[in-house]
Structures are given as C-alpha cells and as structure tokens.
Amino acid sequence: MNISAVSLELASLSLGLLTIILGLIFPSFRSKNTGGYLAIMGLISMLIGSLYLPASNTQTFINTFYVQDSLALFFKQLFIVVAIFVNAMSLRYLKPYTKNRGDYFALTFFALTGMMIMASAAEFITLYIGLELMTFTFVLLTTYKKQDLKSGEAGLKYLLLSAISSGVLLYGLSLIYGLTGKLDFSAISTVFSIGSVSPLLVWAIIMVLSGLGFKIALVPFHMWTPDVYEGAPTPITAFLAVGSKAAGFVAFIRVFFHVFAPFTSIFMPLLITLTVLTLLIGNLIALAQTHLKRFLAYSSIAHVGYILLGVIAYSKLGLSAILFYLMLYLFANIGAFAGVTALVINTGHDRISDLAGLWKCSPFLSVIFLISLLSLAGIPPTAGFIGKFYLFTEAIHQGYLWLAALALGLSLVAVYYYLMVIRTLLSGTSEETQPFIIPFSLRLVMIVSAAMTIGIGIWPGPFTDLALNIAQSFY
Amino acid sequence: MDQFTWLIPTLPLIAFLIIVGITYRFKLLSAIVATSFSLGSLFLAISILIQKIQSPKTTETFINWLTLTANQQTVLTLQMGYLMDPLAAVMCLIVTLIATLVLLYSIGYMKGDDGFSRYFAYISLFTFSMLGLVISNNYFQTFVFWELVGLCSYLLIGFWFFKPAAADASKKAFITNRWADFGFLVGIIGLFTHFGTFNFAELSTVISLHQNTLVLLILGLLVFLGPMGKSAMFPFHVWLPDAMEGPTPISALIHAATMVAAGIYLVARGYILFASVDSVMIVIAYIGGFTALFAATIALVQRDIKRILAFSTLSQLGYMMMALGVGSMTSGMFHLTTHAFFKALLFLGAGSIIHAVHDQDIFNMGGLVKKMPITVWTFVIGSLALSGIFPLAGFWSKDEILTVTLQHHFMGLFILGTLVAFLTAFYMFRLIFIALFGDNRSGHHAHESSWTMTLPLLILAILSIIAGLVNTPWFYQWTGMSFSTFLFFKEPEVPVIHWSIAVLSSLAAMSGILFAWIIYSKQQISADKLAQRFKGAHTLLLKKYYIDEIYGWLFNKGLLGLGKVFNFIDHILIDGLFDGTATLIRSSGVQLRLFQTGRLQQYALVLFIAIAAMTIWGVR
Incomplete structure (x- = not known):
C-alpha cells in the first residue's frame, strides 16, 4: 500500500465529489460558473502537485495491480492538462445549453479519474474499470446539450457501441484468464513468455485489439467517432479526441508493448493492416467533410494512423515518438477545438463554410486556426512537423519504408484538406462583419495551446528528451 | 560581462515585440522604446568591448x-x-552605436509618417537580426540571421510600399x-x-x-x-x-x-x-x-x-x-x-x-x-x-x-x-x-x-x-x-x-x-x-x-522564354497527371463517406464483420 501512488486519483475523485456536494448545498453553485473556476483551480494545483511526485522510481499500490511509473505519470499530467483546457473552454460555451453546470464540471473529474486509472492499471480488471468509468462519464457528458437531439443521439450511439466493444474486450480478457489463470500484466507475460501459441490465444489478442481499438478510433472500429464528435458539446469533443484517445493509447502501449510482447508475429500483421486502413479511411473521408467537427474527427482518425506507426516500429524510439506526438497532438487539437468553440459561441454554426471571411472578423481566431491546422498538417515551424518527422524516421529505421511512404503520401492529401480550410478562412467573404467576442478563458486556452505548438516546433529538444527518458524507463 | 552577450540582440527583439504588441498606437512611445532598448544594447556592447580589450579571450556559448x-x-x-571575440565586439559596437543614432535621428525625420510605429518596429527587428548575425558562432545560425536581415531590408526598402518605385526596389x-x-x-x-x-x-x-x-x-x-x-x-x-x-x-x-x-x-x-x-x-x-x-x-x-x-x-x-x-x-x-x-x-x-x-x-x-x-x-x-x-x-x-x-x-x-x-x-x-x-x-x-x-x-x-x-x-x-x-x-x-x-x-x-x-x-x-x-x-x-538593361533582357527573354516552355509542359502533361490523381482521391473520399450512414445497426455490423474477418485471418 502506497498512498502516494494514487494521490492524483484520490484528489480528482474528491474534487469531483466536492463539486457535487457544494452544488447540493448552494444552489447558485450549480447554475453559475463557480464550479468551473473551482475545477480549474483544483486541476492546476493537481498539475503542480504532480510535478513533485517521484517520477523516476516505480511505485505500486496493492501488489502489482496498480503502478505509478514515469509513463503513468506522464499520461496523468497529459490528462490533467486536457481537463484544464476543457473546463476553461466550457465556461462560456455551456451557458445556452443548460441551467445545471455544476454537475458538468464534477463529471469531468470522474472522466479524468477513469483515464488516470487506465494509465496506471497493471491488471486487466483494473484497466477495465478505469475504462468503463471513463466511458460512462463520457456518455453523460456527450448528452449534456439536453435540448439538442443530436447530442442525445450521439450519447446513445456512444453508449450502445461502447457496450458492444466492452463486451468484446471482456470476452478477450476472459479468454486470457482462462488460458493463463492470471490477470495482472507481469504474471501473464511470464506465462506467455514460456507458453505456446494456440488459436484461442490468437482470438483473445484479436478481441483485446478490437476493444482497445474502439477507444482510439482505429478503423474499422471508428464508426462512432464522427457522429459522437459532432453531437457532443464541443469542449467534450476535444476531451474525447485528446483525453480519451490518449487513455486508449496508454492501455494499448502497456498491453501490446508488454503483455503481448512474445506474440508480435501474431498481432503485427493485423495491426499493420488496420493502420493502413486507418490512414486511408481517415485521410480520404476527411477530404469530403463540410462540418468542422466531423472534419476534425476524421483528421483525428488519420492521426491515430500516424501514431500507430510508432507502435509498429516497436522500439524505444518508436515509443518516445508516440509520446512526443501525443503532446503536440494535444495542443494542436485543443487549439482547433477551442477555435470551433469560439466559432459556435459567435455564429451558432460549425460548418467549414462558416469560416469564410473569418480573417476580417477575428484575425486572432484565424491565427489560432492557422497555427493549429498547420501543426496537424505537419508543416514547420509548428510542432506537427517534428512529430511526424520522428514517427516516420523511426518507422523507416525499423524497416517499414513502404508504410512510412504511404503515410507520407497520405499526409500530402492531409495538407490539401487542412489548407482548404485555411484558404476558406483567409480568403472568402462573409456577411458577418461584427468583430467576434471571445471570452477571456477561451482566449487564454488558445494562446497557450498555440504558443506551445510553436514552442515545441521551434525548440523540441526538452520535449523529445522527456519522451525519450520515459520510453527508456518503460523498456 | 560576456555572459550577457545574448542580451545585446535580445533587447532590440523585446523592443520589437513591445512595439508590435503594446505601443503600436502610441507613436512617440514606440520611438522611445526602440531608442532606449537600443541604447541598452549599446552600453552592453561598449562594456563588453572594454572587457575584451582588457582580457582578450574568446568566449563561446x-x-x-x-x-x-x-x-x-x-x-x-x-x-x-554566441561567439564573443574582439571582432564580434567591435562589430556589435558599430551596429548598436549607429542603430541608436539612426533611431534618435528618425524621431525627427519620420515625424508625421503614418507608419511611424511600424518603422521603429522594423528597425528594432533589423537591429536584433544584425546583432544575432554578428555574434553567431556557426554558419547555420549565421544563415538564419542573414536571411532575417535580408527580410528587414526588404521591408524597409519597401517601407513606402504604395510608391511603385519603392515596391519594385x-x-x-x-x-x-x-x-x-x-x-x-x-x-x-x-x-x-x-x-x-x-x-x-x-x-x-x-x-x-x-x-x-x-x-x-x-x-x-x-x-x-x-x-x-x-x-x-x-x-x-x-x-x-x-x-x-x-x-x-x-x-x-x-x-x-x-x-x-x-x-x-x-x-x-x-x-x-x-x-x-x-x-x-x-x-x-x-x-x-x-x-x-x-x-x-x-x-x-x-x-x-x-x-x-x-x-x-x-x-x-x-x-x-x-x-x-x-x-x-x-x-x-x-x-x-x-x-x-x-x-x-x-x-x-x-x-x-x-x-x-x-x-x-x-x-x-x-x-x-x-x-x-x-x-x-x-x-x-x-x-x-x-x-x-x-x-x-x-x-x-x-x-x-x-x-x-x-x-x-x-x-x-x-x-x-x-x-x-x-x-x-x-x-x-x-x-x-x-x-x-x-x-x-x-x-x-x-x-x-x-x-x-x-x-x-x-x-x-x-x-x-x-x-x-x-x-x-x-x-x-x-x-x-x-x-x-x-x-x-x-x-x-x-x-x-x-x-x-x-x-x-x-x-x-x-x-x-x-x-x-x-x-x-x-x-x-x-x-x-x-x-x-x-x-x-x-x-x-x-x-x-x-x-x-542586360539583366532585364536576360530575365525577360531568356528566363521567361524558358519558363514558357516549362509552363507548357507543366500544364499539358504534368497537371493532367496530377489533376487526375487528385480527382480520383477526392472522389474516393466522397464514395467512402457513404459508408458512414449514421445507422447504429450498421456500425455494429461493421464492427462484428471486422472481428470475424480478423479471426478468420488470424486463426487460419
């Protein structure tokens, strides 16, 4: 028992509960943004506190079921950062949709807790519980625009499809338990390293791959993404696109880099096929989108494809490239979604054509879109360029030249569709001539994320070092 | 003093940022900011030069x-x-000294110009770039600042960009x-x-x-x-x-x-x-x-x-x-x-x-x-x-x-x-x-x-x-x-x-x-x-x-003629190829999109078919 290993989870849970209780005691707390400010403050202090947690040595909680290593800590900090951004984006955005905002902020804490549990889980049931906690909270958050039919539809789709994928995952887990009699990762991998390959085991791997693939929106388990992203409140879409996806990736990393390590020859061909599909589908369908949120949804699917190159490379540098990419992906996506939030607040729409003439209405917002989309497109001097560069070089280095070439070719297609959006907002004319009103908190989110996008792009050294250190200690 | 070398170019950069970000509307304030920061660099440059003369050694960081x-x-x-040796120190002194004097002079010269603040911002940016070039310790950084001074020169030659002669120049x-x-x-x-x-x-x-x-x-x-x-x-x-x-x-x-x-x-x-x-x-x-x-x-x-x-x-x-x-x-x-x-x-x-x-x-x-x-x-x-x-x-x-x-x-x-x-x-x-x-x-x-x-x-x-x-x-x-x-x-x-x-x-x-x-x-x-x-x-x-005239002839006749030939090849042959590819890719996106029907049952079906296909492939 080591309480400091779960200190962040405890803090997150208690802040969530505190928000609810305060809402029960003071009715005004629920209808005003006070809960949001409290949440942001709490999250920032958690982030600062997390910097003082020992990152170098691995701590465990209850045997080896729950580990707090540098990988877990990195992801937890990532989640906290996303949560801060999401709450700051929500403050003004929520106003027209609900009278009851206090619970919303409480729910973000529970989603955060779920993600943190996923980051630290070293045992399948714990992993599953974290995953479900996160998923159910997200279902609630997705449906938060109660008057909006689309929001409800998105929530229902997410709930049902998640249930199916959870079923698949659980089935895979039960097979593994049946084969090995163990549930914790290190014990299973010990058994696996001496065991032989059976059809049942292959099946189990496929089930786990499908279940986790659903969370990271791997094609063909991606079908929910565009619909849910479109229907959910925009800050929650950002939370899903960055937070939930990163949580899926940390589980993916732990399971495939560690537990299934002896069976690379089985899952690698599958993973490569699915990655190729993901790259193709994500990039090609993004071309045909007319709504910004759906567009960003497909773009995020395409990015899963790029990140999976790091998994396929299956090396220390590949892992560090994944971690680095997740950081820049966070800031670029938050920038883009914050931009969409501002657009929705001001115009009520989120079509790409609504961006026309934005340069005249709000140069600030245009610059934010510009930086974020250029980073997603991977154009220097933004961070996206460095990230893609690391991923592709490592893939080539590990002998996947053709795959890297395909990814490169498709990122050219991506450059086209990102630039089409940028062209719309830079040229184009709009009837709207009123200057945009962008709330301070949202403005701050945009400035920070754009600054980080440029900062990481110009001086990637410290960030690559961080990613490399974590990858080294995980290996 | 050497350890402050980096400040010499940084001060004008800060001035540039302040002018662009804060004082752009307040003309005189912009000029004062630019001049005083440049003066700061000048003092630093002088003290570093004095130190270099007293104890001549190269510092590189x-x-x-x-x-x-x-x-x-x-x-x-x-x-x-940065590489701070006597050569760089002398050059820093020249640049900061002349920049300061020119900034002071410009307050009178540019009085009443619409682009007053822009002018001082550009000069500050130029001073930053030039000093960055001077103290550079490698060819790569030199090239970066080399291009930056080129950019500033471009911006300042064309400062009155509404005059065709200035824009051309x-x-x-x-x-x-x-x-x-x-x-x-x-x-x-x-x-x-x-x-x-x-x-x-x-x-x-x-x-x-x-x-x-x-x-x-x-x-x-x-x-x-x-x-x-x-x-x-x-x-x-x-x-x-x-x-x-x-x-x-x-x-x-x-x-x-x-x-x-x-x-x-x-x-x-x-x-x-x-x-x-x-x-x-x-x-x-x-x-x-x-x-x-x-x-x-x-x-x-x-x-x-x-x-x-x-x-x-x-x-x-x-x-x-x-x-x-x-x-x-x-x-x-x-x-x-x-x-x-x-x-x-x-x-x-x-x-x-x-x-x-x-x-x-x-x-x-x-x-x-x-x-x-x-x-x-x-x-x-x-x-x-x-x-x-x-x-x-x-x-x-x-x-x-x-x-x-x-x-x-x-x-x-x-x-x-x-x-x-x-x-x-x-x-x-x-x-x-x-x-x-x-x-x-x-x-x-x-x-x-x-x-x-x-x-x-x-x-x-x-x-x-x-x-x-x-x-x-x-x-x-x-x-x-x-x-x-x-x-x-x-x-x-x-x-x-x-x-x-x-x-x-x-x-x-x-x-x-x-x-x-x-x-x-x-x-x-x-x-x-x-x-x-x-x-x-x-x-x-x-x-x-x-x-x-000779250059004009060379470019107009020679280069543009060559350009026309390439233009022809490009438009007829290459564009056809690439436009075709682009159309194919775009239409494939439109076609693929049709799979996304929005029907939940179908999504679940795709999911199960995928698992079944993977199983058949994996277990075979």
Missing part, C-alpha cells in the same frame, strides 16, 4: 537547438549560440539577394557535408589541415557568393542603388553602415576558409577592386544625392573586399569601421538636406551653407573623411589598404585603388559644390533640422574625425594597441606610416577636390561641354553600364 540521430549516431546538430533587392544566397546556402551545406560541422571554431581547425584543395576552392567560392550579394559586389550590385527608395535613415543604417558590411564581416569571420585557397583570395581581391572602380565611375555623373552616396558605398565596399582579398583582415575591418561612421554621417546629412529641400536632385539644391550650417559642415567633414584627407578617419584606413595592397605585390590593384581615391574625392566634392554651396537653384526654403537630427550628425562627425587615430603609430606608442588588437589576440601589428603612399594618395584626393572645385565651383571648365565631348562615355556611365 551555445545550446544544441536540434539534434537528429539515426542508427544511434548523431547525424545533425544545429547550434544556437524592395523586390529587386530581395530577388538579387536570393540568387546570391542560394550559392551561399549550397556552400554552407557543402561545408557541413564535407567537414561535419557548422561551427566556426571547429571548421577553422579542420580547414587549416587542408590547403588549396579543389573542394575548398569550390566551397570557398560558393560561400563567397553570400557576401557578394549582401555587400553588393559586381555583378550583384544592382539592388543597392535602387534600395535608396527606402527612408534615408534606413539607407544610412542598413545600406551603408551595417547590413551591407555583413558580407565583409562574414569574409572576416570565415577568413580561414577563404585564406586556405590562394585563387579564392585572388578572386575576392579582384572582384573587390573592380567593384570599387566600376561604382566610382558611375558615381561621377549621377544627379540624385542618395544614388551618388549609394555608388560611393558600393565603391568603398569594393575597397574593403579588396583589402580582405589581398590578405589583410585588419585593414578591411578597419575601413569597415571608419566607413560606417562617415557613410552613416553622409547619409544622415543627406537625409537632413532632403528633409529640408524635399528634393533629391543635387541640381535643385545649392546655397544651403547659410541655412543649415550644422548639416552642411558635418557633411563636409564626412566627405573629407571619405576622400581620405589627413588626419581624418578615412585617411588612415584607406592608406592602410593601399599599403597592404602594395606590400602583397598587387601593383595593378594599387594603381586602381589610387585612381578610385581620386574619383571618390572628385564626385564627393562635385556633390558638395553643387548641392551645398553655390546659388539656390530651385527657390527652396530650407531650414536647419531639429536637435534629434543634428545631434547624431555631430556625434558621427566627431567619430569620423577621430576614429582613424586608433590605427596610428601615435596611438600605438600611447597605449600599446592598434586596431589589430581589437581583432586578434596576437601582438598588435605596429602601424607605420608609409610616407610615399600617404603622399601619393593624399595627392590623388587633393587633385580630385581641386578638379571638382575648378569645374563646379569656379566653372572654368564647363561640365556640359565635357559631357558633350565624351558623349559615349557619359551616357554609358549615366546608364550605369547598361547592367540593369
């Missing part, structure tokens, strides 16, 4: 900005850092420099691939092991293309005269004292590279010498006051390059220093005159000496310094160059240099006798400029008088130092006055002034008749040897 590894080996390291400057910078970049990359480093210090150790190899010859010439473009050596000189379309203080700062000297500075900085191949040095020397003569002859017949000064700058830059080429870094850098002072003085003086007369044609001026005495007399001091009259700054530095040319047995260049000295004195005093003295020819109502404009003139005039003393035997006897002390750590070269050369060059300069006096002041020989008599030569000079 850098961070690895980007490290790329492949196969566990570092394949590329890009550094950002800015483009011309930028494009001409691109041609040169292309070679420069190839040269830098070549240096890296061949020697594995961008760092100046590391390169000089490696290069000193190779002498006169073919690779070094090629790389040396390629890298030299960069300085040729920035310092406007023939045949890249065409942009500099046109660059005079920018505001006059800009001409003083960028196109006379600092940026155009960056080429000279770079040759001095990477001297080991050029000095390791004899033929490169000879090329540098003769290109410099030729440019000096070529530009001086053109300056003889120009009518625009700023263009005369521009061609004079070209000519003097050629002089410096020649000095470097014959093998004397000290004299080249020394002339750079003195020239920075008196050429900035001349340009600022010209600006003051233009400000008062609202005309740039010297034949529309005249009779200014009574109306604006400070401007006129400081201008005369600047001209005397430029002509190389004893004991002003130009005398010492020009003399030094002629001496080294003779010492290294370049007889032809020596004669050429003396001839240029004569021409220089002639065209400068032609300008003075026509524009400043004589009668008021256009009925202008000139008046002396405000103190913010005359104070920099006075300071620069004093510097133009005394700066040369640093490299005299007397200064050496007094302090045990000469200008070379500031550049090297070695024992200082003992400056010696070579009386024969001094007398000869002084005679050349004096006779130049005398001729100008006879023709333009006394008017004993009619200038018009002379022009009639040598009509062919006169037109040739007036048309600047038709170089612009």
